[in-house]
Amino acid sequence: MARIAHLSDIHFGAHDPKIVAATEDWLRERQPDLVIISGDLTQRAKVEQFREASAYLSRLRAAGFPTLVVPGNHDVPLYDVVRRFAAPLDRYKRFIDDDLCPWFENDDVAVLGINTARSMTIKDGRINRDQIAMVGKRFAAVAPAKTRILVTHHPLFAMPIGEGGELSEAVGRHRDAVEAVAEAGVHLALAGHFHRTYAEAALKMVETAGDVLVMQAGTATSTRLRNDELQSFNWIHARRFDEVELQVIAWDGTQFKRGSHERFTHDGNIWAAQTVIEQRDLQK
């Protein structure tokens, strides 16, 4: 089994320092096998903000945790137009990771990160043909018993984002991406961007989505909340390729606590939530 902490949208520059420190305390206590951060490490892609994000990652790595990080749309400079188009992820590469498609593999899981942040679109993401080809290539060599996990900042699928059930835009070129993900036998698709936690079988949202279980993380440490949902991150136990537990670890104003706990199993056709071990209550 792999125990994975999935944090997203940490937004240094619009972060709460005491919540940042609380994530570190929580992680040190639980000792995850992997810490994933699915983008928006900074608020405005400023050097100072990247320095803080880099120091945070260094502290996690010094504590002994492998990390896998992808950039988000906030990690591309918004107002510095020259930098935005000439070298959109220059600072990300300098301070965070030169590799925009990181890979992690151990005895239980294989995890691929894909960069969906682009300079042409302010907030929507995109995936290109080389990245789509890479999804197939990287997972082809993985032993069948391992849980295959894909990490992006922008979700590949349209997500419910409002109270009225409105759906978000899916990532650009998502039809090809969804097909590649299904062909590669990806089990879990992790993303962020909406500052909202959510887990659902992709097949219920997109007919061609294959066997993917979608897990969205909220914002772990940003002070900018959506729909009054408090800061949170996902604590994932990938037990087998067909059994995953998700605990949403939510900030309650003073500490991180378990907000909900669900077990998902795959019956050969689709993922389904088997047990709601605790009800979720993530509203303010």
Ligand SMILES: [Fe+2]
């Ligand atoms: Fe964000």
Ligand SMILES: [Fe+2]
């Ligand atoms: Fe974002």
